[in-house]
Amino acid sequence: MRTLLARPELSAAFLRRLAAKAALIERDPDKKGAAARIYASSRQAQWFKPVTDALKQMAGPGERCMICSGSESSQVEHFRPKAAFPLMAMVWANFLWICGICNQSKGDRFPPDTEDGELLIDPTNENVWDFFFVDQFGNLTERWRPDLNDIDPRAHITITIFSLDRDALQESRQLRLEDLKEKARDAINLLASGRISAADLRERISRWRLQPFQPDVTDYFLHGPGRLEEPFAELLDRAGR
Numbered sequence: 209m210r211t212l213l214a215r216p217e218l219s220a221a222f223l224r225r226l227a228a229k230a231a232l233i234e235r236d237p238d239k240k241g242a243a244a245r246i247y248a249s250s251r252q253a254q255w256f257k258p259v260t261d262a263l264k265q266m267a268g269p270g271e272r273c274m275i276c277s278g279s280e281s282s283q284v285e286h287f288r289p290k291a292a293f294p295l296m297a298m299v300w301a302n303f304l305w306i307c308g309i310c311n312q313s314k315g316d317r318f319p320p321d322t323e324d325g326e327l328l329i330d331p332t333n334e335n336v337w338d339f340f341f342v343d344q345f346g347n348l349t350e351r352w353r354p355d356l357n358d359i360d361p362r363a364h365i366t367i368t369i370f371s372l373d374r375d376a377l378q379e380s381r382q383l384r385l386e387d388l389k390e391k392a393r394d395a396i397n398l399l400a401s402g403r404i405s406a407a408d409l410r411e412r413i414s415r416w417r418l419q420p421f422q423p424d425v426t427d428y429f430l431h432g433p434g435r436l437e438e439p440f441a442e443l444l445d446r447a448g449r
């Protein structure tokens with residue numbers, strides 16, 4: 209998870225079209241069945257394309273999964289699943305753009321409505337770094353909550369439901385962190401020896417942030433709380449950021 213671009217505003221005409229579909233679901237005695245049917249036919253239809261276009265734009269370069277940041281996304285996710293919340297099946301604010309592994313892992317689960325547990329974290333609406341950190345090895349980890357004397361329960365259930373700590377992902381984050389540290393140290397040395405300018409350094413940092421390789425790790429260390437850790441603190445200081 210990472211900071212995403214703000215949710216774009218869809219046109220009023222398009223939002224009316226979504227609302228009309230939602231009204232059909234609301235009027236149906238079998239709301240769950242209607243939600244599944246109406247969403248499935250809409251998803252296939254050409255008119256629905258502004259939703260996927262806007263979600264891809266929000267996901268950023270490489271269209272990385274909004275949940276794991278690890279893979280290219282291909283699926284519209286209902287943050288509140290349509291099986292449990294049929295009236296949310298056609299609501300723009302309920303749509304995320306995620307990969308098949310995250311989607312399959314979550315399924316129709318949504319605590320506390322479908323099972324015990326805290327509310328999942330919505331990366332389009334919350335600062336994910338209030339809940340997680342990336343440790344010195346690159347692993348996405350739940351924050352400690354001194355007031356609870358426990359790890360953050362929302363971070364924990366989010367990691368569990370989406371399998372955000374799966375081995376391949378953690379390994380990929382570890383490699384990304386090693387790579388970023390190396391890039392940062394090299395750039396600091398180049399600047400110190402006068403071979404690049406502070407402006408070049410800023411340009412490099414911007415480029416790294418656009419690379420579609422575990423952008424969650426990049427976001428944490430170049431934009432989020434990890435910017436206070438070395439070598440990123442020195443890097444950003446020298447870049448004048």
Ligand SMILES: [Zn+2]
Pocket residue numbers: 273274275276277278279306307308309310311
């Ligand atoms: Zn994913």
